[in-house]
Amino acid sequence: MRYAYAITSALLLGGATATLALQPGTAQVAQNEPGAIQAVAPRAGAPMSFADMVAKLQPAVVNISTKQSITVKQQANPFAGTPFEGFFGQFGGQAGPQPQKREGASLGSGFLISPDGYIVTNNHVIAPGAAGASVDSITVTLNDRKEYTAKVVGRDETSDLAVLKIEGANLPFVRFGDSSRARPGDWVLAIGQPFGLSSTVTAGIVSAVHRVTGQGGANDRFIQTDAAINQGNSGGPMFDMNGNVIGINSQIYSQSGGNIGIGFAIPAEDAKPIIDRLMKGQKIERGYLGVQIGGPVTDDVAASLGIPKGQGEIIAKVEPNGPAAKAGLRAFDVVTKVNGQAVTPEQTLSYLVANVQPNARVQLEVLRNGKPLSLTATAATRPSNEQLAASMGDGSDAFPDNDDDAQATPTAGGGLGLTVQALTPAIARAINVDPSTQGVVIAAVDPSSDAASKLKRGDVISAINGTPVRSAADVQQIVAAAKAAGRPQVLAQITRGRIADRLMPLRIK
Numbered sequence: 023m024r025y026a027y028a029i030t031s032a033l034l035l036g037g038a039t040a041t042l043a044l045q046p047g048t049a050q051v052a053q054n055e056p057g058a059i060q061a062v063a064p065r066a067g068a069p070m071s072f073a074d075m076v077a078k079l080q081p082a083v084v085n086i087s088t089k090q091s092i093t094v095k096q097q098a099n100p101f102a103g104t105p106f107e108g109f110f111g112q113f114g115g116q117a118g119p120q121p122q123k124r125e126g127a128s129l130g131s132g133f134l135i136s137p138d139g140y141i142v143t144n145n146h147v148i149a150p151g152a153a154g155a156s157v158d159s160i161t162v163t164l165n166d167r168k169e170y171t172a173k174v175v176g177r178d179e180t181s182d183l184a185v186l187k188i189e190g191a192n193l194p195f196v197r198f199g200d201s202s203r204a205r206p207g208d209w210v211l212a213i214g215q216p217f218g219l220s221s222t223v224t225a226g227i228v229s230a231v232h233r234v235t236g237q238g239g240a241n242d243r244f245i246q247t248d249a250a251i252n253q254g255n256s257g258g259p260m261f262d263m264n265g266n267v268i269g270i271n272s273q274i275y276s277q278s279g280g281n282i283g284i285g286f287a288i289p290a291e292d293a294k295p296i297i298d299r300l301m302k303g304q305k306i307e308r309g310y311l312g313v314q315i316g317g318p319v320t321d322d323v324a325a326s327l328g329i330p331k332g333q334g335e336i337i338a339k340v341e342p343n344g345p346a347a348k349a350g351l352r353a354f355d356v357v358t359k360v361n362g363q364a365v366t367p368e369q370t371l372s373y374l375v376a377n378v379q380p381n382a383r384v385q386l387e388v389l390r391n392g393k394p395l396s397l398t399a400t401a402a403t404r405p406s407n408e409q410l411a412a413s414m415g416d417g418s419d420a421f422p423d424n425d426d427d428a429q430a431t432p433t434a435g436g437g438l439g440l441t442v443q444a445l446t447p448a449i450a451r452a453i454n455v456d457p458s459t460q461g462v463v464i465a466a467v468d469p470s471s472d473a474a475s476k477l478k479r480g481d482v483i484s485a486i487n488g489t490p491v492r493s494a495a496d497v498q499q500i501v502a503a504a505k506a507a508g509r510p511q512v513l514a515q516i517t518r519g520r521i522a523d524r525l526m527p528l529r530i531k
Contacts (some may be wrong), residue, residue, distance in 0.1 A: 037374035072211060075265055076223050081194035082134045083213040084257060085163040085220050086147055086172070086186070090128065092155040131214035131258030132162070132186065133267065134195040135297070139170075139188040140298055143257030144272055145177045148184055162188050165221055179406075180308070180376075181241045183293055183301040184257075196259065199266025201289040204228050204245060212249045212271055212285075214258030224250040226283075235273070240308050240376030241415020243368070244286035245269045251285035260287045261480030269293075275456065309378030309401035311351070312344020313337050315371055315398065316525035319356055326504075326513035326527050327354070329489060330393045334358035334365040338515065339523035349399035351386065353490030353515065353523070359387035367516055376404060391488070437501045437530045438512070440464055442494050447481055453480045454519045459486060461517070462491055472511075472529035482517040505530055 058168040069075075130147030135141065141162060150157055170188035177184040204210075208228045216222050226249030233246040247260065251271050260269035269287025276282055297307055316338035317323075324331035334356045340347045351357075357365055360374040361384060378384055380403040388395045442462040450457050463483035467474050483491055486500045504512050511529040518524070 035527065051089055059155045069263075070398055072223070072225055075261075075263075076211065076213070079196060079211070079259075079261060079265055080213060080221055080223070081165045081195045083165065083221065084132045084134060084141060085215045086130045086132045086141075086143055086257065087161045088148055089158045089161075090150055090155050091158055111223055127168075129215060129218055129254050131254065131271070131453070133213075133257075133259045134193055135197070135317065136195050137191065137193050139190045139193055140175070140301060141186040141188065142270065142293075143184050143186060145179050145182045145184040146254075147257045148174065148177070148186070149179075158241045160186065162186065163220070164193075175310055176303065178300065180306070180343045180404075181293070181296050183270070183288065183296050183300070185297055196261075196267055198263070198290045198294050199262050199264060199268045201231075201245060201268040201291045203402050204262065204289075206230055209248055209263050210268070211261040212247070212251055212255060212258060213261070214251075214255035214271060216250070216252035216254040218254055220467060222255075226250070229284070231289075233286065234370060235275075240372055241288070241292065242370065243289065243292065243373055244272070245289050247285050247287060248283040249285060250283075252281050253279070256283075256445065268291075268345055308376040308404040309380055309381050309382065309384065310344075310404035311346040311349075311375050311384065311399055311401065313342030313346045313351065314339035314341075314523050318367060320527075322511060322527035323513055323525070325509060326511050327356075328507065328509055329356065329389055333389065335371045336513075336525060338525045344407045345384075345399045345402050349384075349397045351388065351397055351399070352488070353485065354389065354513070354525075355395075356389040357386055358487060359385075359390060361385050367371060375401065380404075430477065437505065438497070438528050439468030439473050440477070440483075440497070441466040442483065442492055442497060453482070455482055455517055456520070456522065459522070460490070460492060461515075461516055462493060468531075476526050476528065477516065478518075480518070483514050484517060484523070485515040488511050488513075494524070 128147065130143060132143035132147070133140045135142055148157060148160055151410075160174070160305075162170045162172045164170070170190065172186040172188050175185040175187050206228050210226060210228055212224045212226070214222060226247050228245060229248050230246040233244045234242050235244065236242070245260065245268065249260070251274050258271045259267040260271055262268045268290045270290075270293055271285065271287045273286045274281055275284040276366045299306060313339070316336040318335050319329065319333055321331050324334055337351060337353055337355045337357065339353055340351055343444055355520045357371055359365060360371065361378070363369065363374055365371050365374065375384065378401045380401055382401050384399045384401050386399060388397055417468045441464070443465055445459065445461050445463045447457060449463050450459060453463065459482055461482045464477055464479055464483065467477055467480060483497070484499065485491060487504065489496075489500055491497050491500065501512060511527050514526050514528050516524045516526050
C-alpha cells in the first residue's frame with residue numbers, strides 16, 4: 023500500500039451501465055422509449071460556488087508535520103582485536119559502531135473535532151517512516167498559521183486512524199456526518215495539504231461506497247471518490263454538502279504516484295466508533311475466528327466445488343484449537359452469512375468478524391460440499407498486524423536435486439499436468455515449509471497445462487476439493503472423480519515456503 027499517494031492493489035472497476043434517454047434541456051425521461059429508466063430529481067444541484075462552505079470549514083482543517091530521527095550505525099573497525107586497531111580512525115573510520123542520528127520529516131492533514139483541541143488523522147501520518155525510526159515531535163498548524171505541539175491520545179494501525187490533542191480553547195471544529203447515506207453521484211469536498219500546499223480544496227463526487235480495494239484485513243472498506251487526493255491529503259476530511267465529515271482521506275490508486283481520479287476515504291460510520299474509543303483511552307479490540315480466507319466464490323471456485331457462484335467466501339485454513347476449529351469449521355467450507363448478514367464483495371468475512379466483539383457468539387451459515395450448515399463460534403481477540411504477519415514468511419525456490427531421504431519417485435498427478443511425489447522431512451527442510459506440513463510436492467509442471475501459470479516446482483499440495491492428498495494416487499483419484507462428475511477443474515490447497523494454504527483452481531487436461 024502507498025498511503026496518501028497510491029495503493030498496490032489494482033481495482034476491477036468495470037460493471038454494467040444504464041443510459042438515460044433525456045429530452046434536450048429537461049430532466050425528464052423520454053416517454054417514447056419503452057423500458058427507459060425513470061429519472062428522479064437530484065437532491066441538490068451543483069452550487070454556483072463552494073466558497074461559502076469552504077470558508078466555514080477550512081479553519082478546522084490542520085496541517086500535521088512530524089520530526090523523525092533514525093539511528094544509523096557507522097562501520098565497525100575491521101582491525102578490532104589486531105595490532106592495527108588504532109589505525110582505523112586515522113583513515114576516516116570510527117573506533118567501533120557509533121550511533122548517528124539523522125532527521126527526517128513527514129507531512130499530512132487532519133481536522134479538529136472539538137473546541138478543546140482533539141484532532142483526527144491517519145495513523146500513517148504520525149507513524150515512523152522507516153524501520154528503526156522514531157517520532158520526536160508532532161506539530162499542528164492551523165489555517166491562521168498558529169502552531170501547536172501535539173501529543174498522541176490514541177492510535178490504531180489496523181484502521182489507520184489516530185487521535186491527537188493540542189492545548190487550546192474555542193478552537194474551530196467540524197462534526198461527523200452519516201456516511202451510510204452517501205450515494206454514488208453525491209458531491210463531496212476534500213481539504214488538505216497535498217505536496218505541502220496547505221489549505222488546498224478539491225471537489226468531486228462519490229464514485230462508489232463500500233469499496234473493497236483487495237488489501238484484505240478488517241477495515242478494507244472505503245468510500246471511493248474522484249475528488250483530487252494526493253500525497254499530503256492523508257488524514258484530511260471528506261465533506262458532504264452539509265459540511266459534515268463523511269470520510270477520512272487515506273489512499274489513492276495510482277501507477278505514477280499522482281492523482282488519476284481514484285481516491286479512497288475511511289467511512290465515518292466505521293471511523294467514528296474507533297475514534298470515540300481512542301479519545302477515551304480504550305484499546306481497540308476486534309473479533310477473530312482463526313481462519314485463513316481463500317477469497318470469494320469465483321466462477322473457478324464454484325466450478326471446482328460444484329456450488330453456486332457468488333455466495334460467500336471460502337476457507338483456506340482453520341487454525342488448530344482456534345474459535346473456528348472449536349465450532350467445527352473446516353477448510354473448503356464456504357461461509358455465506360455472519361450473524362445473519364450476508365458475506366458479499368462489499369461486506370467481506372474479515373470485515374464482519376472484525377466488527378464482532380471478542381467473547382461474543384458468532385452464528386455462521388456455511389456451505390459444506392454444497393449442503394447448508396449452521397455453526398456457532400465464540401470470537402477471540404484479533405492479534406495485532408505484527409503478530410499476524412509473523413506467521414507468514416517468504417517463499418523459497420529451493421528444491422533438493424539429490425534427496426537421500428526421498429521415499430517416493432515422482433509420479434504424474436493425474437490430468438493436472440503435474441509430476442508429484444510424497445513430501446518427506448528432507449524435502450520439507452529444503453523447500454522451507456513447516457515440518458508438520460503434509461501433502462505431495464510438485465517435482466515438475468507441464469508447460470502446456472493450466473497449472474504452469476500458477477504453480478512451480480517445490481510447491482506443496484495438501485488437499486484437493488477438500489480431500490487431503492498424500493500421494494500421486496490420491497491426486498489421480500480425486501481428479502478422476504471430478505471428471506466423472508463433469509467438473510472442468512479442481513481446487514487445490516497450496517503451500518509455497520512459509521506462505522501456506524492458498525486455494526488455487528486448476529483446470530483438468
